[in-house]
Amino acid sequence: MDIAKVIVDVQAKSINQTFDYQIPERFKEILTVGMRVVVPFGPRKITGFVVDKTDQSTFKNLKEIIDVLDITPALTKELLELGKWIAEDTLTMYITAYQAMLPQVLKAKYNKELIRSSEEELDERLDYLFAGRDVVPYEEFENASVPYSVLQKAIQDGEVTVNYLVKSRVTKKHITMIRPAKDAIMLEEAYEEIPNQAKKQREIIQYFIQQPEPVEQKKLLEILHTTPSTVKQLIDKSLLETFKKEIYRNPYNDDSFEKTEALNLTDQQETAIQPINERIAENQHDVFLLHGVTGSGKTEIYLQAIQEVVNKGKEAIVLVPEISLTPQMVKRFKGRFGANVAVMHSALSNGEKYDEWRKIQRKEVQVVVGARSAIFAPFENLGIIIIDEEHENTYKQDDQPRYHARDVAIRRAEYYQCPVVLGSATPTLESFARAKKGVYQLLTLDKRTNNKAMPEVEIVDMRKELHAGNRTMFSRVLKDKIEQAIERGEQIVLLLNRRGYSTFVMCRDCGHVTECPHCDIALTYHKNSNQLKCHYCSYEENMPLLCPSCESDLIRYFGTGTQRVEEALTQVIPQATVIRMDVDTTRRKGSHEKLLKQFGEKKADILLGTQMIAKGLDFENVTLVGVLTADSMLHLPDFRSSEKTFQLLTQVSGRAGRHELSGEVIVQTYTPDHYSIELASQYDYHQFFQQEMKMRRAFQYPPYVFLTLITVSHPNHVKVVQVTQKIVQFLLNQVQEGTTVLGPTPSPITRVKDRYRYQCMVKYKNEEKLRMYIKQLLDDFSDDVRKNNLLITVDMEPYHLM
Numbered sequence: 101m102d103i104a105k106v107i108v109d110v111q112a113k114s115i116n117q118t119f120d121y122q123i124p125e126r127f128k129e130i131l132t133v134g135m136r137v138v139v140p141f142g143p144r145k146i147t148g149f150v151v152d153k154t155d156q157s158t159f160k161n162l163k164e165i166i167d168v169l170d171i172t173p174a175l176t177k178e179l180l181e182l183g184k185w186i187a188e189d190t191l192t193m194y195i196t197a198y199q200a201m202l203p204q205v206l207k208a209k210y211n212k213e214l215i216r217s218s219e220e221e222l223d224e225r226l227d228y229l230f231a232g233r234d235v236v237p238y239e240e241f242e243n244a245s246v247p248y249s250v251l252q253k254a255i256q257d258g259e260v261t262v263n264y265l266v267k268s269r270v271t272k273k274h275i276t277m278i279r280p281a282k283d284a285i286m287l288e289e290a291y292e293e294i295p296n297q298a299k300k301q302r303e304i305i306q307y308f309i310q311q312p313e314p315v316e317q318k319k320l321l322e323i324l325h326t327t328p329s330t331v332k333q334l335i336d337k338s339l340l341e342t343f344k345k346e347i348y349r350n351p352y353n354d355d356s357f358e359k360t361e362a363l364n365l366t367d368q369q370e371t372a373i374q375p376i377n378e379r380i381a382e383n384q385h386d387v388f389l390l391h392g393v394t395g396s397g398k399t400e401i402y403l404q405a406i407q408e409v410v411n412k413g414k415e416a417i418v419l420v421p422e423i424s425l426t427p428q429m430v431k432r433f434k435g436r437f438g439a440n441v442a443v444m445h446s447a448l449s450n451g452e453k454y455d456e457w458r459k460i461q462r463k464e465v466q467v468v469v470g471a472r473s474a475i476f477a478p479f480e481n482l483g484i485i486i487i488d489e490e491h492e493n494t495y496k497q498d499d500q501p502r503y504h505a506r507d508v509a510i511r512r513a514e515y516y517q518c519p520v521v522l523g524s525a526t527p528t529l530e531s532f533a534r535a536k537k538g539v540y541q542l543l544t545l546d547k548r549t550n551n552k553a554m555p556e557v558e559i560v561d562m563r564k565e566l567h568a569g570n571r572t573m574f575s576r577v578l579k580d581k582i583e584q585a586i587e588r589g590e591q592i593v594l595l596l597n598r599r600g601y602s603t604f605v606m607c608r609d610c611g612h613v614t615e616c617p618h619c620d621i622a623l624t625y626h627k628n629s630n631q632l633k634c635h636y637c638s639y640e641e642n643m644p645l646l647c648p649s650c651e652s653d654l655i656r657y658f659g660t661g662t663q664r665v666e667e668a669l670t671q672v673i674p675q676a677t678v679i680r681m682d683v684d685t686t687r688r689k690g691s692h693e694k695l696l697k698q699f700g701e702k703k704a705d706i707l708l709g710t711q712m713i714a715k716g717l718d719f720e721n722v723t724l725v726g727v728l729t730a731d732s733m734l735h736l737p738d739f740r741s742s743e744k745t746f747q748l749l750t751q752v753s754g755r756a757g758r759h760e761l762s763g764e765v766i767v768q769t770y771t772p773d774h775y776s777i778e779l780a781s782q783y784d785y786h787q788f789f790q791q792e793m794k795m796r797r798a799f800q801y802p803p804y805v806f807l808t809l810i811t812v813s814h815p816n817h818v819k820v821v822q823v824t825q826k827i828v829q830f831l832l833n834q835v836q837e838g839t840t841v842l843g844p845t846p847s848p849i850t851r852v853k854d855r856y857r858y859q860c861m862v863k864y865k866n867e868e869k870l871r872m873y874i875k876q877l878l879d880d881f882s883d884d885v886r887k888n889n890l891l892i893t894v895d896m897e898p899y900h901l902m
């Protein structure tokens with residue numbers, strides 16, 4: 101096996117081609133599938149993944165692999181297979197899929213160093229290399245003639261670790277530990293021999309006679325008020341020894357979580373968990389849809405099912421939406437499983453993410469809780485995969501590879517023969533329809549664990565408010581209720597459903613709206629900097645003093661940003677204290693947690709925020725939830741807009757009255773008769789499902805059909821239309837009867853960053869060869885793409901139609 105098949109990091113003509121490379125002698129023993137390598141490619145050196153080894157190649161004069169980047173393979177065999185499947189399923193390059201599966205630190209070529217991590221005797225060649233040092237740059241190893249297999253063995257035996265240097269910041273942290281080099285009796289003897297005036301030395305020895313456990317040097321110095329040189333003297337006398345211990349940057353202090361025990365399940369929970377536990381016991385794959393109203397105890401079911409898995413020595417992945425990775429959620433998992441949990445989300449630094457990933461790779465934890473990409477956790481003995489809030493859009497990756505975490509979860513669970521649990525109070529239509537057909541097993545929790553009724557929802561027609569002369573954004577009833585709640589010392593959550601809304605600038609004289617010069621979209625006003633910004637291309641300009649069109653000075657900003665609401669709120673209810681949570685106030689690391697903590701400590705009456713406050717929050721003292729504009733999402737050009745509105749309203753209503761105090765919800769809207777708003781206010785998921793399915797059938801949308809969206813973009817308008825037209829024509833000639841090919845249609849935002857965008861939409865029930873046709877298209881246009889700045893993106897299951 102002297103030849104490696106490598107997927108390289110380059111836009112090849114065929115998107116999934118491997119290249120053959122000769123394995124040089126020094127790597128022969130150690131190189132395995134799943135490792136990253138550096139290879140020559142034309143004049144360049146690039147990275148790639150070894151996906152196979154072979155004896156023969158159809159090519160002659162193969163070039164040699166230059167370097168091996170991993171000593172332990174970055175991807176397991178299972179993940180290599182999975183990545184291949186994702187690439188083929190989403191029509192992406194293999195390399196893109198593989199890179200998406202790894203932490204950021206491993207995606208680039210970083211400088212490395214070798215760290216001597218034990219005092220054990222090293223292989224003499226390595227010992228020579230270290231030459232008494234604790235750390236050596238990796239290049240020194242590369243330039244020395246030490247065989248790779250020797251290093252690999254030292255790493256496997258824990259004698260040496262490899263450290264990646266990220267921008268001069270060490271990715272792994274090491275501390276110096278001290279421990280006795282002799283047993284207690286020998287130490288006592290030595291103690292007698294140390295002269296009395298060497299008081300500190302005697303104290304240190306005494307310390308280790310009493311407790312022989314290793315201790316961090318820093319701590320030892322603190323406890324005994326002594327110096328490193330004193331410790332060194334004892335090391336020189338071979339009474340103590342020192343070693344390096346790797347510590348993980350643990351963003352969560354595991355000791356600070358109060359240990360929780362499994363609760364006695366309610367009858368409903370018991371019924372729901374039983375089939376899951378059966379599958380766990382029998383090592384059988386199945387997909388469960390856990391449909392449970394808010395506060396019905398879904399999380400407790402996850403925890404107890406995971407406990408079963410952990411007891412069997414297996415591993416669990418829990419996916420939660422990024423924004424519900426709140427301290428509250430983390431606390432529940434850490435509280436039950438302590439240090440056995442890795443947590444992965446975007447707020448961690450690259451180094452921290454890498455540490456969490458390595459805990460998984462080294463099998464030091466059995467549970468990972470994380471956002472979408474945690475689905476790629478390199479476990480090799482999975483026992484369950486849980487996806488909480490399965491309806492959330494964040495499970496679909498917006499960028500290449502455009503995978504859906506649910507599909508990946510099911511694929512992995514099939515491989516490991518373990519159950520998948522999809523949980524939600526408002527499952528997607530797709531999942532619920534599958535459950536009804538028996539493809540998924542439906543589990544239902546329709547009561548809250550404390551048997552409290554769901555909070556009353558009152559719908560307020562904002563048109564009537566206007567007619568009654570109320571021009572503020574708060575209806576009279578909402579204002580009254582807020583004041584009453586504050587008076588009772590209770591708290592309020594106010595949701596500004598902001599998607600689709602923004603604070604745009606308009607001239608009151610001529611109606612001119614300031615747009616981005618590069619994108620077909622109004623600029624958004626940012627009060628702090630008094631600037632206008634484009635959210636698509638980051639273009640910014642100062643807020644004009646005069647209208648650029650008619651020079652009137654009546655140019656003002658409109659719309660309802662959270663800032664505006666906050667200002668208006670303090671005018672209408674001056675006594676209210678408000679915590680505002682939106683992208684602006686939560687940008688800094690940790691600020692999200694901080695704001696929630698403050699609210700939890702009752703430092704404010706009102707928590708005002710965007711979608712990010714709708715889920716996961718569980719505050720005892722919240723008795724009133726207000727939704728300021730329930731319908732702002734309804735009018736987006738998206739067939740899921742009703743479903744999203746229903747989900748959001750249900751989630752946010754679930755935040756009120758979860759504990760002793762009962763709660764109520766006020767929903768303000770301009771379309772009070774819309775079924776998604778009406779049915780959400782009655783918590784009638786089933787009715788909503790029926791109604792929405794009818795619409796989907798009438799207009800031929802998922803789950804009745806599958807969608808594929810092809811978007812073409814180019815700076816030249818005519819070119820985009822032409823290419824899209826060709827694509828539509830080509831597909832029309834291929835597809836079966838019953839399949840619809842729509843387009844060319846301008847994308848909802850037709851120009852972004854000076855590029856025009858058109859799309860072609862395919863609706864189909866059964867079109868086995870569609871991927872093949874599209875691959876053919878991509879191949880046909882590949883020259884145009886490489887040379888002429890043309891961009892074609894394909895989404896096999898689009899969630900964002902913009």
Ligand SMILES: Nc1ncnc2c1ncn2[C@@H]1O[C@H](COP(=O)(O)OP(=O)(O)OP(=O)(O)O)[C@@H](O)[C@H]1O
Nearest residue numbers: 363364365366394395396397398399400549716754
């Ligand atoms: N068997 C039980 N006995 C007593 N309390 C329980 C039980 N199960 C869950 N609870 C409590 O009920 C509350 C709601 O449960 P949990 O948060 O798990 O529900 P959920 O369905 O995940 O809610 P949501 O979807 O709204 O986040 C929590 O405070 C939880 O501790």
Ligand SMILES: [Zn+2]
Nearest residue numbers: 607610647650
């Ligand atoms: Zn004007």
Ligand SMILES: [Zn+2]
Nearest residue numbers: 616619634637
């Ligand atoms: Zn722009």
